[in-house]
Amino acid sequence: xxxxxxxxxQPDLPPEYELEIQLTVQVAVEEVISAAQAAGKAIxxxxxxxxxxxxxxxxxxxxxxxxxxxEANKVICxxxxxxxxxxxxxxxxxxVPPYSVRQKFQYYWLVDPLDGTKxxxxxxxxxxxxxxxxxxxxxxxxxxxxxxQGKTYWAVKDKGAWLRQxxxxxxxxKCAEFSIEDAGLRxxxxxxxxxxxxxxxxxxxxxxxxxxxxxxxxxxMVAEGAAHIYPRMAPCCEWDTAAADIIxxxxxxxxxxxxxxxxxxxxxxxxxxxxxxxxxxxxxxxNILNPFFVVFGSRKQAAAK
Numbered sequence: 001x002x003x004x005x006x007x008x009x010q011p012d013l014p015p016e017y018e019l020e021i022q023l024t025v026q027v028a029v030e031e032v033i034s035a036a037q038a039a040g041k042a043i044x045x046x047x048x049x050x051x052x053x054x055x056x057x058x059x060x061x062x063x064x065x066x067x068x069x070x071e072a073n074k075v076i077c078x079x080x081x082x083x084x085x086x087x088x089x090x091x092x093x094x095x096v097p098p099y100s101v102r103q104k105f106q107y108y109w110l111v112d113p114l115d116g117t118k119x120x121x122x123x124x125x126x127x128x129x130x131x132x133x134x135x136x137x138x139x140x141x142x143x144x145x146x147x148x149q150g151k152t153y154w155a156v157k158d159k160g161a162w163l164r165q166x167x168x169x170x171x172x173x174k175c176a177e178f179s180i181e182d183a184g185l186r187x188x189x190x191x192x193x194x195x196x197x198x199x200x201x202x203x204x205x206x207x208x209x210x211x212x213x214x215x216x217x218x219x220x221m222v223a224e225g226a227a228h229i230y231p232r233m234a235p236c237c238e239w240d241t242a243a244a245d246i247i248x249x250x251x252x253x254x255x256x257x258x259x260x261x262x263x264x265x266x267x268x269x270x271x272x273x274x275x276x277x278x279x280x281x282x283x284x285x286x287n288i289l290n291p292f293f294v295v296f297g298s299r300k301q302a303a304a305k
Contacts, residue, residue: 107135112243115130125149138282176228187205222297223253
């Protein structure tokens with residue numbers, strides 16, 4: 001090689017390897033039920049105390065937060081971390097991980113430690129504890145505990161939906177069967193969130209029986225056949241619905257999207273067009289706000305003409 005010229009050998013760079021890991025874990029449903037019930041007890045201890053001890057405050061979205069929300073969240077998160085230390089937890093009462101992190105979740109817990117804080121504040125008993133296990137974008141396990149009734153509803157994908165009474169008796173639950181054209185259908189809606197879209201939806205039915213209830217109890221009413229339909233034409237988040245969603249599905253019902261909305265409840269799509277697409281709610285979206293949706297029990301197929 002000529003004078004003054006040199007050769008610098010480039011170092012060998014290691015190849016970019018990826019290691020695929022698959023874990024098989026048994027999740028004991030009884031332990032999740034126990035966590036929900038323990039959270040319910042923590043809530044009732046505060047519920048039965050003086051209002052001055054509830055430590056009520058407003059979050060950034062003006063929704064209420066109480067000491068009961070915080071205590072229930074502590075109970076649930078501690079239990080889930082013990083049951084499945086490797087599965088992440090997304091809860092209403094903690095900062096939500098960015099979507100760049102969440103989109104890689106294979107499984108995660110989705111928790112609303114006290115669903116129906118407004119009903120808690122009204123002291124009407126219409127609040128629940130919601131715990132769901134989500135696989136990618138679909139709930140596969142759901143537990144909803146109703147502290148004031150002592151009831152616990154739960155479901156596992158492909159294993160049916162169940163109700164456990166306060167004294168431990170357990171029974172399988174199923175949605176009521178009906179036709180959309182039937183008169184006198186029982187339609188349940190929110191106690192705290194009404195809208196013109198809800199009124200428009202209800203007006204489509206023949207002499208419906210209209211009921212108003214708080215929290216995820218509305219989905220549970222459809223799951224156990226106490227109501228036929230629940231239209232939600234107001235904003236709510238994924239943790240409000242996931243646990244009861246799988247219970248409805250396993251009881252024979254569906255939870256269908258009815259058009260995007262914003263955080264103020266303004267519809268961004270035509271709800272009728274969206275509903276006709278028959279698309280189920282999905283979870284772990286970039287925006288954790290649910291679209292409008294409608295919960296149906298077991299619908300009979302329309303007779304061919």
